[in-house]
Amino acid sequence: MNDIDYGTPAVVADREVTLNIDGVAVSVPAGTTVMRAAVQAGVMIPKLCATDSLEPFGSCRLCLVEIEGRRGYPSSCTTPAEAGMKVRTQSPKLADLRRNVMELYISDHPLDCLTCAANGNCELQTMAGTVGLREVRYGMAGANHFTDVKKDESNPYFTYDPGKCIVCNRCVRACEETQGTFALTISGRGFESRVSAGQSEDFMDSECVSCGACVNACPTATLMEKTVIAKGQAEHSVTTTCAYCGVGCGFKAEMQGSEVVRMVPWKDGRANEGHACVKGRFAWGYATHADRITKPMIRAKISDPWREVSWEEAIAHAAGEFRRIQDKHGRNSIGALVSSRCTNEEDYLVQKLVRAAFGNNNVDTCARVCHSPTGYGLKQTLGESAGTQTFKSVEKADVIMVVGANPTDGHPVFASRMKRRLRAGAKLIVLDPREIDLVKSPHIRADHHLKLRPGTNVAVLTALAHVIVTEGLVNERFIAERCEAQAFADWREFVARPANSPEALEADSGVPAAEVRAAARLYATGGNAAIYYGLGVTEHSQGSTAVIAIANLAMATGNVGREGVGVNPLRGQNNVQGSCDMGSFPHELPGYRHVSDTITRELFEHAWNVSIQPEPGLRIPNMFEAALDGSFRALYCQGEDPVQSDPNTQHVQSALAAMECVVVQDLFLNETAKFAHVFLPGASFLEKDGTFTNAERRISRVRKVMAPLSGKADWEVTMALSNALGYPMHYEHPSQIMDEIARLTPTFAGVSFDKIDRLGSLQWPCNDETPEGTPTMHVDSFVRGKGRFLITQYVPTDEKVTRKFPLLLTTGRVLSQYNVGAQTRRTENVRFYDEDRLEIHPHDAEERGISNGDWVGIQSRAGDTVLRATVTERVQPGVVYTTFHFPESGANVITTDNSDWATNCPEYKVTAVELVHVDQPSEWQLRNAHEDKVQRRLLAGATAK
Amino acid sequence: MNIPNLIKMANQIGAFFEAMPNHEQAVKDIASHIQRSWDPRMRAALLRHIGDAGDAELSPMVREAFVLVKKAG
Incomplete structure (x- = not known):
């Protein structure tokens, strides 16, 4: 194994x-x-x-x-x-030497092999056998490592037993080389030598980030997963793909029958190359959590108790309701929302269901609220709605610019790769309002941290371009060969204007002009320069403009089309890229082809034997508006929780409450399910086959390791719903769905499960010209032919600070929790982070009489909530920050309806707020807590039967 | 549909294209963007509003663009 x-x-x-x-x-x-x-x-x-x-x-x-x-x-x-x-x-001499070495090791090691958790998978044990050790002449008396030692069980996922340590340093080196945290060292000498976390602290109290690299590296039972201690060694393994962030790490699910013993990062997984983080490595227990709902349920009103029913009844009821509503309110009165957490095949099926069975284009994905501006911005400039590189490409970068991303928390396994390159000498530029860990971490210091005010990305990115153009740093040859001449000339004239200089924009952005100039010079002249960006770019009213500005910078300096450079969106969830690729947007069919394109539409119409509407459907926020307007009455929501994740919670709740039928397909009774009339139990990534596509366009297999707890995988549920609606779907395996995708989507033409199985993974485009995929895009020419510069006029957001709302709130995530927390909150990860906190600068805290740990009321134009304060200089004066992992926090009660001009991606990153010291939860929180209790009672009745 | 929201969205689209050097193309691009990304009921609602209450709340280029949107149907 x-x-x-x-x-x-x-x-x-x-x-x-x-x-x-x-x-x-x-x-x-x-x-x-x-x-x-x-x-x-x-x-x-x-x-x-x-x-x-x-x-x-x-x-x-x-x-x-x-x-x-x-x-x-x-x-x-x-x-x-x-x-x-x-x-x-x-040789006899080598055999002697090795036996002697092993004898010394074993003389200082407890001989409890039969009851040791590593029994059967211990390198020390194996080596003792390999070298033929037959006796230990030194006895066990006297000084040693293993008597009177205390086992450290503080970490929820693994134990540290110093008594079993052979001081091989593998864990220390893994923490340094693989993870880059430098949390471990060997303290003491001789028999006193120990692996020490932090300043000889328990693992939980140290800087350890629980990535598990040390556990993976340990050749004995010194560092051991608690699940292995509890269950024993696995007897088989299945290679699959993590269902957390957009890095898409490959894992071997080590199994005993249909029970997971541990998840081990897959050495040959190209996205992670054997590394993992605390979520993928350890936080998989949610899959069998007691909160899982495994029976379909229905109810007439959201105030009614749930009633468990058969799959047949639930599907027939949902289909009947959809048809009833369409008959009464028209075919455009219903729609669906799919999730970036679902597989490509599931996303494809839902959009097919909407287009073929619902007969409209009202399908959207949660990528709407994270990276939809990436799709728009990169398509407009480079010609394809995707990042340009592999993750491995960072190993050849000389300058790394991180814009609005926090890789060590959001994309930790890629961050480790990036940190390795930075420790090897690459330069680092960070654009972020907040001091993210990368700015200052062991052996890494950002060369330039442009600590901009929230909402001013476009100003700073355009100012960087101004310096590149006016100081003669443009790669003229690249532009002449690769880009549209007139568009470049227009852009050059625009960015060169004095109004776009760092000096002119300093007052808006808060970034010293000299710092912008220095960063621009470094980016343009420092060798291979790569930009990595995240939701701190996209989730703004000018999110798409900022993506365009990033592409402009890369083209202007010739940093596209080879390893070590490029434009790299760090996708939030595991299958953001895939859900977008699969046509989950209301205006695009799979492969980013507009529904108004007759040739494409006819291709699908012929294959699906239906007629497809040529007009775009509703986006998520438009669906909510239409629900309040009465023209949108029913929603099929698969694997997504807009009540918690979308902005302006009260608005979303009102919209859902206004609908006649909400069908939620999920693992748990999430916040949205509290507004549902039909609940269809979902399947975790361990319970189904399919594929995920990560941030580097890499398509990897998700493999079933256990039967779906509900009896059906999600693709089977969608298929059943479609059949009940009268549109036949018959697939026996998700591989057949992928075959259909490949037949209809040129960029996927060469993709199949067989090929992925053979090659491990594939990066699209994958077709006749690139049968084994495309690691680097735009190599000789851009997908659209010539690269297209677009003018990026800075337009300040409407979400302005005033005397009433003098601070700007920006949001993000932490390492141990994931998105709305539905998965990670149901694991021991809550021991690392158990509530959303509000970060506030000491100056702002003092002005308001707020101390660390105080309850703080946060009021915006949309609503108010209460969080506990963390006073920290990590945020700048005038800026506060929180996460959105816990529903009771109501972080999105305060975010507003402002959104990106091109895509309606919400402006989560900028909300004007005021803070007051309070001593009780907000009205919304009290009401929400009450409603939560009510809904749980309504659920209890169903599951008790 | 919420008319103030639609007006805001239209003006935001306009604000991006207003910076483009070719006025005529920019107007076409605004119209095309709306045509290609707004559900017909959103376009119809704003066109109805323009018909009823005028287009004073729209930026000048967006007004021009909505003439094209109306023509396209």
Whole structure:
């Protein structure tokens, strides 16, 4: 079940060397270690401190070899292979040396193998067997590591038992090299040497971020998952894809029957290369949480108790209601909302259901409220609604610009890769109102932190362009060859205007002009420059304009079309890219083709045997407006929770309450389900087959490891609903859905489950020209032909500070919680973060008499709520910050209806607020808590029967 | 549909295109953006409002654009 461990990392080199190991000739890239070359030759050299995810360390002295013509016994993990080298890995002398080394290790290790959690999967045990250790002459008396030691069980997911530590340093090195947190060290000397977290603290009290890299690296039971301690070792594993953020890490679900024992990051997963974070690695227990609803339920009114019914009755009821409402209010009176948490196949089926069975285009995805401006901005400028690179590309970046993203919290596994590159010398520019961890973390300091005021991205990005243009830093050759001449000339004239200079915009942005100029010079002249951006760019009234401004910068400096550069949107959820690709928008069919395009429409009409409306449907916020207007009466909501995640909660609640039929398909009774008339139980990512597409356009397999708790996977539910509506859908497996997607979508033409299984994953476009996918886009030309510059006039948001609302609230997320928290709140991750807090600068706090931990009333033009304060200089004066992971916080009660001009993506990142010291929850919170109790009672009646 | 919201959305679209150097193209782009991204009931509601109450709340370019939107139907 374990992957082959090559002992040291793979090396990429232009030339190969051939050496001879135990009589076997083997060719390896120059720079490869003898240990790795030996494994490639089929020879396993004993080892303990070496593992192929970490640089060689050479401490355990077990991997000694003999090399012809050399004296002594060099360690194979630190000796580079050389041409003509003759290596012997076995000899009587080597056997003696290794046995002696093992004897010393074992003399200081408890011999409780039979009851040890690592039994059957312990490298120390295996090595003792490999070297033929038969006796330990030194006895167990005297000083050692394992008596009188206290096990650290503070972390909810793993234990640290110093008594079992062999001080191989693998965990320390993993924390440094793989994760980049530097939370661990070896303290003490001799028998006192210990792995120490932080300043010799418990793991929970240290800087440890619980990524699990140390646990993964540990060769013994020193660092061990609590689930393995509780259940024992797994007996088989299934490779699948994480259902959390847009990094899309590959995991091996290690199983006992249909029960997950642990999730281990997949070494060959190209998105993560064997690394993980606290969510994907450990926070999967929600899948079998007691709150899961596994039976369909219906009710006539949202004030009625739920009634458990059969699948047949629930589906027939939902279909009947949809048809009744359409008959009465017209075919455009219903629609659907799909989730970026669902698979490509599920998203595809729902939009097909809407277009073919509902007969309209009222389908939208939660990508609406996060990255819809990315789709628009990149399509307009570069020609494709997707990022340009692989994650691995960052390893070749010389300058990294992070705009409105917080990778260490939102995309932690990619952040580790980025930090590795930064530690190796790449320069860092951060544009963010807040001091994110990347600005100042171990061995990393941002060269420029442009601490802009919320809402001024476009001003700062355009000012950067001004410097590049007016200081002669444009890559003229790239522009001449690759971009539209007139559009560039117009843009150049625009950005060069004095009004767009850093000096002119300083008053708006709050960023010193000199800092903007220095950052622009670095970005334009520092070598390969890559931009990574997140929701801090898109979730603004000028979100699309900011995306365009980013693309303009990349084109102006020629930083597109090769490794190490590019425009990289860091997608929030696991399948944001995929849900957009699958035609989940009301104006686009799969592959980003507009519904008004007759040729495309006819293609789908022919395949689906229906006629498709040529006009766009309603976007999510438009659906809510139309519901209040009476022209939109029913919603099929799959895997999404707009009541918690969308802005202006009270507005969303009113809209849902106005609908005649809300069908929610989800794992839990989420906030939206409290307004539902039909509840269809959903399936977690462990219970179904399909694919997710991550932020680098990588399509990876989601594989079923257990049967759906409700009896149906989500795609089967959509199919049943469609059949009940009279539009036949018959798929036996999601692979058939992907085959249909491939037939109808040119960028997916070469995609199939078989190919993904064979290659591990695929980056679209994947077709006849690029049968194995496209790692880097726009290499020789842009997808649209010539790159198109667009003018990015800064238009200040309407959400302005006033005397009544003098502060700007901006929102974000934390490492341990995910989105609305429906999954992570139902895991031990609540021990890391159990409530949304309001960050406030000491100056603003003092002015208002607010101290750390105080309850603070936050009032905006949309509503008010109460949170506890964290007083911190991480935010700048005039700016406050919170997260939205807990429904009772009501963070979105205060965010407004303001939205991006092009896509209606909400402006979560800018809300004018005032704060007051309070001593009780807000009216909304009190009302919401009461309604929550009522709804839980209504649910209890159904599930008790 | 909420008319003040529609007016705000239309003016926001207008504000992006107003900076473009070619006025005629910018007006077409505003109209096209609305045509391609607004559900017909949203366009119809704002056109009705313009018919009833005039277009004074719209920016000048958006007014021009809505002439094209109306023509397109």
